Amino acid sequence: MTHSRRMTVLRAVVEDYIDSQEPVGSSSLAKHHDLGVSSATIRNDMAALEDEGYLVQPHTSAGRVPTEKGYRYFVDRLATIMPLSAAQRRGISSFLRGSVSLQDTLRRSARLLANITGQVAVVASPALSKSTLRHVEIVPVSSHALLAVIITDSGRVAQHIMTVDDMPGDDELTRFCALSNAVASGLTLSHAAERIRSRATSVSGSLTDGLCRTLEDLATDERAGELYMAGTSRLAHQPNASDLAPLLDALEEQVVLMRLMNTLSEEDTDTGVGVAIGSETGTPGLIHASVVTSGYGRTADDGEDGETSAHHQSLAFVGSIGPTHMNYMTTISAVRAVARYLTALITPQEHPQ
Known part of the structure; x- marks a missing residue:
């Protein structure tokens, strides 16, 4: 007792x-x-x-x-996570649905989360390495160049110029795009390249190689993970601002921040939200700070043969960084709510709760 x-x-x-x-x-x-x-x-x-x-x-x-x-x-031991009010949920929904692109949605999400928590908000764009192919289209742009337009499941659109030795005819290009979409839609970009290589045997070699190399390059492009940040100016107004000064330096180290928040967002917790406090972050600049983060979007891992498995992982993360004396209940509920809305927006069959 x-x-x-x-x-x-x-x-x-x-x-x-x-x-x-x-x-x-x-x-x-x-x-x-x-x-x-x-x-x-x-x-x-x-x-x-x-x-x-x-x-x-x-x-x-x-x-x-x-x-x-x-x-x-x-x-x-937070017994319950305070749900956001109906008005707050409607506010999130209307604010995010007013965006004109995925990048705009992520930028707005960071601003919204910073406003709700009064802390630094960080939202990562989905890494292309984790994305799956939704649709590919190829159009001629000159006598030796084609533009490959690749759309992923998260709504990201990547454009890439491919040079070819022999320009294919319109019919061959149409057939190749139809075949690629039929055999590779729903696979990660690297597995999509493997599948297209093995199936497009009757198509011009330079056309097949050009698209497959493009998909492989995009799958390994580490620059694909952009960070959208908001609320850093609020740090200066914290009562213990001097303690948080190193945090500003830590925020500049985006690679370190992304690794930490990615790891945290993949932790299996009851709330679906990972929390690291002070030294638990493993980052000297965050010794007086806490990080609260959650993954958003869902993608299935490909199996070894390129088939989709039942295991799901997040496409990217949304998080909040503030002093160790932050309001954890509000921060956890806000991070979770924004993550669910982002999941719903980029995965139409998902509905935020």
Whole structure:
């Protein structure tokens, strides 16, 4: 019973510190929470929580603040994730549906998430390496050049100029596009190239090689993962802005950030949202920050023979970065809601809940 009450005290300290960002004392807890025990008992519980590494007492204050361990316990035991209100959900939907392209949608999503959380929002575009082929079209642009237009399942459109030795006739080009779409639609770009190579045996070699090389180049193009960021100016207005200054440097290291958020977004959690607190990020610039992220979009992995398997992974991620004393409940629910809407927008059969 004592341990259970102590953890209730810990939760109350975390909630109050998130609200006030001031060290929390036992008399304040007794006044604002119905803990059913005296201020002295709460003081003893807080001392025990400090001994166990959940709280720490700043030198200048009689109150205590949560440690990383304290935040981690709190986050792992969030009983419910506060659902967004119907008005908020409608607001997200109308704001995102007003966009004119996938890039515009992702840019708007970052701005929207930053506005909801008051923190830095990061949204990655779907990597072409994880995308599957929806449709390919090839059109002549000169006597020796063709333009390949490749549309993926996420709605991304990639254009690539292919040079050929012999310009195919209109009929051959039409047949080749129809064959490519028939045999490769729904496969990852690398497997699509393999499938087209093995099936398009009656077509001009330079045409087949040109399209397959284009698909393979796109599949391995690491620049495909663009980051859309919003809310960085808000960091300057945080009470502990000096602690968060290294975060601005960390945000410049986009490769490190993408690797961290990709890994977090693929964690299998009850909420569908990954959370890394302080040192858990493995990034020195984020030592005073927390990262909350979720994957969006769904794509099936190809099996070894190029067939689609039942295992699903995310196409990309959406996330929020803020101080360790962020409002975790609001941030987790907002990240999850925006991720679900992005999934619904790029996967028409999905419906946000």
